[in-house]
Amino acid sequence: MSMRPDPIQRIDTAFFWEACERGEFVAQKCEKCDVLWHPPRPICPTCHSTEKTTQKLSGKGRLLSWVKQVTPGAFGFPEPPVAALIELEEGIRLVSNLEGVETDDIIIGMNVAVDFAETSGGKAVPIFRAAEAS
Amino acid sequence: MVDSLKQAAIVGIGQTEFSKNSGRSEQQLAAEAILAACQDAGIDPADIDGMTTFGLDNSDEIDVMRSLGCRDINYTTRLPQGGAASVTTIVHAKNAVESGMCDTFVIWRAMNERSQYRFGQPAMSISPDAHSSTFLEWCFPFGAQTPAAWEALSCGPYLDKFGVTSEDLGRIAVLMRKHAATNPDAWFYEKPITLEDHQASRWIIEPWLHLLDCCQESDGGVALVVTRMDKARDLKQKPARIIGAEYSMLFNHEIISDFYEGDLISHDIAERVTEKLIASCDIAPKDTNVAMIYDNFTPQILRQLEGFGYCGIGEAKDYVKDGHMELDGKSPLSPNGGLMGEGYIHGMNNITEGVRQVRGTAANQVKDVETVFLASGVAGAIIGE
Ligand SMILES: [Zn+2]
Numbered sequence: 270m271s272m273r274p275d276p277i278q279r280i281d282t283a284f285f286w287e288a289c290e291r292g293e294f295v296a297q298k299c300e301k302c303d304v305l306w307h308p309p310r311p312i313c314p315t316c317h318s319t320e321k322t323t324q325k326l327s328g329k330g331r332l333l334s335w336v337k338q339v340t341p342g343a344f345g346f347p348e349p350p351v352a353a354l355i356e357l358e359e360g361i362r363l364v365s366n367l368e369g370v371e372t373d374d375i376i377i378g379m380n381v382a383v384d385f386a387e388t389s390g391g392k393a394v395p396i397f398r399a400a401e402a403s
Numbered sequence: 404m405v406d407s408l409k410q411a412a413i414v415g416i417g418q419t420e421f422s423k424n425s426g427r428s429e430q431q432l433a434a435e436a437i438l439a440a441c442q443d444a445g446i447d448p449a450d451i452d453g454m455t456t457f458g459l460d461n462s463d464e465i466d467v468m469r470s471l472g473c474r475d476i477n478y479t480t481r482l483p484q485g486g487a488a489s490v491t492t493i494v495h496a497k498n499a500v501e502s503g504m505c506d507t508f509v510i511w512r513a514m515n516e517r518s519q520y521r522f523g524q525p526a527m528s529i530s531p532d533a534h535s536s537t538f539l540e541w542c543f544p545f546g547a548q549t550p551a552a553w554e555a556l557s558c559g560p561y562l563d564k565f566g567v568t569s570e571d572l573g574r575i576a577v578l579m580r581k582h583a584a585t586n587p588d589a590w591f592y593e594k595p596i597t598l599e600d601h602q603a604s605r606w607i608i609e610p611w612l613h614l615l616d617c618c619q620e621s622d623g624g625v626a627l628v629v630t631r632m633d634k635a636r637d638l639k640q641k642p643a644r645i646i647g648a649e650y651s652m653l654f655n656h657e658i659i660s661d662f663y664e665g666d667l668i669s670h671d672i673a674e675r676v677t678e679k680l681i682a683s684c685d686i687a688p689k690d691t692n693v694a695m696i697y698d699n700f701t702p703q704i705l706r707q708l709e710g711f712g713y714c715g716i717g718e719a720k721d722y723v724k725d726g727h728m729e730l731d732g733k734s735p736l737s738p739n740g741g742l743m744g745e746g747y748i749h750g751m752n753n754i755t756e757g758v759r760q761v762r763g764t765a766a767n768q769v770k771d772v773e774t775v776f777l778a779s780g781v782a783g784a785i786i787g788e
Contacts, residue, residue, distance in 0.1 A: 277540040308541055308663070314654075333667065334559030336552055337609040343546030344525045349609075352547035354556055354662050362663050364556065366545050372609065377563045394544050 274345040275390040282309045284323060289393040294383045295323040296361055307361040328383030329400065330357040335367055335375055345389065355381060355397055366396040408633040411497040412642035413786060415444025415628030416755040421590050421746030424518040425622035432624030433462040433513035434470035440626040441471075445639035446507055451628075453478040453505030455495050457488040457512055457749060467511070478504050484658045485550075486699060489750025490782035494648040496629035497784075506630060512751045513624030522620050522747075523549055538660040551617055551700060553660045555608040558702035560667040562611060564717070569613065571720040572701040573601035575736075576615045576743060578728060579698060583740025586766040590619060591744045616701040618742035625751035627758070641788070643761040646774065647684030648784035651675040658780065659699075673710025676783045686785050689713045691774040693760045694734045695753040698741040703780070711778055730767055738767035750779050761786055 276286045288295045296305045299313035300320040312319050334354040343349045353367040367381065382400035385393045417439025419425065419432050433456075441448045448471040454464060458481045468476065478499050482488035492510040499505040516522035525548035542548065547556060561567070580596045583589035596615060604614040635642035651672050655664035665671045681687055688694070688711040696707050705719035713734060714722040722728070728736035739745045739756035746752055757775040759765040774787035 274544045276544050279537075279540065282540060308537075334556050334563075336547065336555045336559065336611065338546055338549060338552040339606040339609055340614070341524050341549065344548055345544075346546050350546040352542070352545045352552060352556060354559070364542050364545055364547055364660075364662060377560065388544060396545075 271387045271389055272345045272347070273386060273388045273394070275388045275392045276394055281311045285309055286392060286394070288323065289385055289395055292385060292393075294326045294328050294395050296326055296359065298322050298324045305359055305361055307363055326357055326359055326383075330355045330381055330397070332367060332375070332377060332379045332381055333362065334377065337372065351375070353381075353397060363395075365394070367398070368396050369398045405501050408631070409501055410632045411500045411629055411645040412632050412635045413627055413645065413758050414630050414635045414638045414640055414642050415440040415446060416758050417441070417443055417626045418588075418748070418752060418755055419624045421588065421621050421623040421748065421752070423590075423620075423622060425515055429513045429515050429519070430462045430466050430470065432515070432622070433467055433511050433626070436513060436624030436626035437467065437471055437509055437511050440509065440628045443640060444628045446628055448472055449474050450507045451509045452476055453499045453508040455480050455482060455492050455508075455510055457481065457485070458483050459485060459749075460512055460514070462511075462513055484781060486697060486749045487658050487779045487781045489697065489754065490648075490777045490779040490784050491650050492627075493645060493754065493777065493784040494650045494782055496627070497645045497648045500629055500631050506634060508629040509626060510629065510751070511624065511626040512749050514749065515622045516747070517620040517622050523551065523617070525549060538657055542660060550659055551608045551612050554700045554703065555611040557659065557661045557667065558706060559611065561706055562702055564668055565720065567702070567705065567720050569602065570598060571724070572611070572616050573598045573613075574723055575698070575701040575704050576601050578723070579737060579741045579743040582730070582738050582767055583744025586739050586745060588766065589740045589745040590621065591740060611702065612700060618699050618747040621746040621748060623746055623748050623752075625748045625755055627751075627754060641762050643758045643786045644788065646785045646787050647680045647686065648782070649676050649679035649683060650782045651679065652781060669716060670706045670710025672781050673707055673778070673783070674712075676781065677710070677712045680783055680785060684785060686774060687712055688776040688778065688783060688785070689734065691734075691776040691785055692772045693738065693757065693769050693775040694728065694736050695757045695775060695777045696736060697750050697753065697779040698737065698743050704736070707778055707780060711776070711783060730769060735769050738765055738769055753777065757786055761788060
């Protein structure tokens with residue numbers, strides 16, 4: 270059973286985590302100017318509209334950076350996971366995990382694709398695995 | 404630039420001992436440090452009329468006033484962005500006294516971040532809506548839960564691009580501990596390390612940070628008193644004039660978790676602060692005599708050296724290797740031993756050292772100091788005679 274911490278959810282961010290529970294990977298988008306952004310925010314920084322929607326993302330991206338929090342060990346994980354900074358092909362970035370790749374085989378810039386992992390309270394978070402070049 | 408008599412100056416510095424278990428409350432550490440700073444300056448704490456600290460400081464302004472007998476405060480503020488607030492305090496102090504709003508402005512930071520709580524370990528109790536902590540939501544469930552993890556994740560692209568090795572980082576730690584070894588106030592007094600010690604120290608964050616790449620967790624308090632030069636002339640110490648102090652916060656940038664904007668290679672915020680400093684006082688950080696640069700983790704020194712214009716992009720590891728930051732080099736780095744060697748009072752003990760270097764009273768005094776650069780990522784200040 271996963272001991273991974275549940276995501277913290279706030280009024281402005283719950284849509285992201287709720288989508289993950291449905292197996293959907295989304296970002297927030299401004300209805301008016303069509304701009305995507307992450308992390309979520311209550312108002313569009315470009316046109317200041319509060320009319321937000323979500324866009325389903327391809328889930329494809331590349332690895333910008335990775336670390337393993339060895340000491341102290343990561344809370345909620347039996348072994349330290351690979352925390353990863355991902356840049357999605359839609360141009361936005363997020364922190365996630367890279368799973369299924371030995372650390373010796375990790376290459377900055379490698380292609381990755383989204384998957385989902387369960388948390389201790391039955392929620393879900395997006396994680397990434399190695400992918401072929403698209 | 405302001406009229407020289409109206410210019411702000413640091414006229415008092417105070418600190419407690421730096422330890423791993425102070426044995427007293429954070430409020431007491433704050434009060435002791437402020438009292439020491441007032442006594443150093445020759446100022447009655449009752450006359451304090453302005454104060455600032457970090458958003459993360461646990462001591463309340465009311466309690467500080469109550470302990471020290473402060474009568475009437477004209478201005479208080481609390482600063483965001485964790486330890487990056489350290490040099491930002493100087494920006495606010497300068498504005499407060501040069502505007503005439505305050506005559507006797509106090510800055511403090513006091514923490515029991517080793518004995519009472521662990522600053523370097525996952526904090527389970529922080530509210531995600533609290534100041535400087537919304538980023539936790541996007542890091543915590545992925546096992547990136549400590550300052551060291553966030554720092555390494557944001558510096559990874561830089562370190563990878565320029566082939567920075569663990570030995571390159573280790574040379575910074577060795578330098579900090581060399582300086583601390585001859586500073587009696589340093590926790591690591593008489594405890595220098597070798598590059599081999601650095602390499603053998605345990606992993607904190609693979610693949611970048613060993614234990615000796617990290618600052619300490621310390622208990623202690625530090626305080627400063629700032630006034631104007633017209634008042635400073637009547638006080639006990641040689642004033643350290645605040646020649647320039649600038650701040651920058653850029654769109655979509657975070658502090659230690661600065662993942663979302665820019666190329667993660669150049670330090671855009673430090674570059675902007677440098678531009679503002681040169682515009683305001685016509686002195687570049689690299690032209691000062693001592694560099695007090697926030698050393699929470701070794702990679703941060705490299706990125707700030709480039710952002711603040713000491714060397715070109717990708718050149719910082721060689722700048723350090725070539726000896727420019729030794730005590731007899733072009734830009735001696737943190738002669739007190741910095742936050743790694745002396746103590747980690749969230750950056751503030753690097754500012755008191757900068758003042759001692761200007762006064763000529765430091766344990767590891769650099770020769771012929773006219774100006775000192777103080778930096779904490781988002782803020783930079785130049786102080787001098
Ligand atoms: Zn918009």
